[in-house]
Amino acid sequence: MRTLYLLAAATVAALAVLVALPAAFVALQAVFPYLGEGSLRQPFGNWGTVFGDPSLPILLGSTLQLGAGVALVAGLIGIPLGALRGLARIPLARLWDLLLLVPFLLPPYIVALSWTMALQPRGYLAQLVGADLGTLLFSPTGLVLVMGLNLFPVVYFAVSRSMAASGARLADVARVFGASPAQAFLRVTLPLALPAIAASLLLTFTLAIEEYGVPAALGAQSGVSVLTTAIERRLADWPIDLSGAALLSMVLVAMALTAYTLQRALLAGRGFETATGKPAPVTPREFGAWKLPVLLLFGGVATLAAIVPVASMVATASLRTVSGGLSAGNFTLANFAALFAAGSDTLHALGTSLSLALAAALLAGTVGFLAAWCSAGKRVRGAAAIDALALLPAALPGIVVGVGLILAWNQPFWPATPYGTWLILLLSYGCLLLPYPVRYVSAALAQIGPNLEAAARVHGAPLGSALLRITLPLALPSLAAAMLMVFAVASRELVTSLLLAPAGVQTVSIYVWQQFEQGSAGMGMAMATLAVGVGLTLMLAGLKLQRSHA
Numbered sequence: 001m002r003t004l005y006l007l008a009a010a011t012v013a014a015l016a017v018l019v020a021l022p023a024a025f026v027a028l029q030a031v032f033p034y035l036g037e038g039s040l041r042q043p044f045g046n047w048g049t050v051f052g053d054p055s056l057p058i059l060l061g062s063t064l065q066l067g068a069g070v071a072l073v074a075g076l077i078g079i080p081l082g083a084l085r086g087l088a089r090i091p092l093a094r095l096w097d098l099l100l101l102v103p104f105l106l107p108p109y110i111v112a113l114s115w116t117m118a119l120q121p122r123g124y125l126a127q128l129v130g131a132d133l134g135t136l137l138f139s140p141t142g143l144v145l146v147m148g149l150n151l152f153p154v155v156y157f158a159v160s161r162s163m164a165a166s167g168a169r170l171a172d173v174a175r176v177f178g179a180s181p182a183q184a185f186l187r188v189t190l191p192l193a194l195p196a197i198a199a200s201l202l203l204t205f206t207l208a209i210e211e212y213g214v215p216a217a218l219g220a221q222s223g224v225s226v227l228t229t230a231i232e233r234r235l236a237d238w239p240i241d242l243s244g245a246a247l248l249s250m251v252l253v254a255m256a257l258t259a260y261t262l263q264r265a266l267l268a269g270r271g272f273e274t275a276t277g278k279p280a281p282v283t284p285r286e287f288g289a290w291k292l293p294v295l296l297l298f299g300g301v302a303t304l305a306a307i308v309p310v311a312s313m314v315a316t317a318s319l320r321t322v323s324g325g326l327s328a329g330n331f332t333l334a335n336f337a338a339l340f341a342a343g344s345d346t347l348h349a350l351g352t353s354l355s356l357a358l359a360a361a362l363l364a365g366t367v368g369f370l371a372a373w374c375s376a377g378k379r380v381r382g383a384a385a386i387d388a389l390a391l392l393p394a395a396l397p398g399i400v401v402g403v404g405l406i407l408a409w410n411q412p413f414w415p416a417t418p419y420g421t422w423l424i425l426l427l428s429y430g431c432l433l434l435p436y437p438v439r440y441v442s443a444a445l446a447q448i449g450p451n452l453e454a455a456a457r458v459h460g461a462p463l464g465s466a467l468l469r470i471t472l473p474l475a476l477p478s479l480a481a482a483m484l485m486v487f488a489v490a491s492r493e494l495v496t497s498l499l500l501a502p503a504g505v506q507t508v509s510i511y512v513w514q515q516f517e518q519g520s521a522g523m524g525m526a527m528a529t530l531a532v533g534v535g536l537t538l539m540l541a542g543l544k545l546q547r548s549h550a
Contacts, residue, residue: 022404029246070208073148082159109213158200210397335526360429368437402499444478484542
């Protein structure tokens with residue numbers, strides 16, 4: 001029992017540093033505006049100023065409109081495609097799944113920059129076909145479309161998996177009793193998938209309101225300001241307003257938690273099972289004469305969501321000068337060669353990102369495994385609290401985690417602090433990405449069950465030995481998949497890197513962002529292409545590893 005309590009105490013301590021501390025300091029700073037000076041005077045003293053700001057309702061309205069608009073676009077694209085994929089035999093189905101996964105795996109800020117290069121005045125589209133869609137791109141509608149094309153795979157995969165699981169068997173029964181095809185779909189198939197649809201739309205809404213990169217890249221020219229960019233401005237523009245940033249962060253967290261609470265409520269008790277106790281075979285429908293239109297639909301969406309932004313990114317990386325356009329003599333590999341030149345800043349940025357990503361994967365993997373293990377089977381008192389704290393970062397926007405870490409570690413009473421060092425970036429990545437290993441390992445432990453570990457204990461094995469020699473090896477495939485995901489996402493994380501990176505520490509995301517600000521789009525996109533290639537490879541490897549051991 002001593003080992004169990006030591007492991008639980010270590011897990012709680014790690015979660016307190018990674019999650020509870022930054023979240024608590026955001027709340028404290030929101031209440032006590034002079035906390036940074038070491039004073040608790042005038043509690044709630046800044047609330048009237050922040051909440052009385054006449055621009056706040058506009059800011060909240062823009063954030064909600066953006067989230068709702070992105071969810072609507074994602075639903076309009078993802079629900080029909082997901083229904084077709086789940087219920088019918090789609091030619092080249094695995095290829096479409098792979099292509100439609102790419103948008104969600106691409107860093108959103110790189111997608112926004114790629115669309116900018118493609119659609120801006122005298123951009124690639126104008127050079128190829130003479131069309132100028134810059135006005136559309138740099139508008140609220142364009143912002144919603146770019147984010148919707150980036151996030152619709154959340155809806156697509158949720159709907160397709162849900163409808164594939166239920167199949168069309170019950171709808172066929174309805175057809176036997178006289179229902180038309182439309183009635184069978186609307187009254188049987190669609191209601192079975194509604195929890196998955198609603199949950200995926202709420203998740204899309206949450207991801208949209210938490211996003212910083214796309215609104216920062218396109219919002220200024222689109223005339224759109226949202227909570228994430230407003231929080232960043234309060235931290236970046238003089239005079240720095242820590243209290244105002246903390247208050248807006250609390251508002252954003254409240255919105256995200258509300259969406260997640262609704263999502264969990266919709267999924268609660270919504271499982272379905274067959275009366276026979278075993279799944280019946282699902283036979284996908286054939287399209288017949290509709291095969292070609294369906295292929296064109298999937299091909300069109302894949303082109304807009306994946307091929308165009310990737311092609312724009314690679315094209316920009318391959319040009320000598322952007323002003324030279326897509327002429328044959330303007331293509332070069334010089335930008336890629338410059339990435340690996342001796343003494344190049346790019347090698348430093350790449351090495352820093354890969355090192356931090358590896359450290360974040362190890363940190364999040366270790367803490368996530370222990371948190372999932374402590375929570376499984378209610379091994380210790382407070383297991384539910386450990387589980388909730390470990391999954392809390394899923395509802396914390398990156399901008400809020402960055403604010404919390406600034407507030408937590410920039411206090412005068414600490415004898416030593418990671419603030420101003422690379423360790424602060426490691427803490428931010430570990431916090432943001434902790435839910436990956438917690439979810440993956442929890443699912444694996446639920447499949448393994450407690451019997452093997454209990455059998456080892458009965459035969460005299462200490463708890464630590466049983467954990468290391470039985471539970472960990474069995475959960476290792478899922479843990480490794482989660483750590484690969486953490487590594488891939490951490491290697492290109494933007495918002496906390498911009499907020500927290502100390503002087504002299506540069507990551508891939510900071511390098512790409514700064515190259516665009518300085519007008520060196522080719523070098524920025526060369527680095528982005530390299531980072532995306534590495535990230536996509538690792539993410540797909542992680543997904544494959546998890547599925548092979550599911």
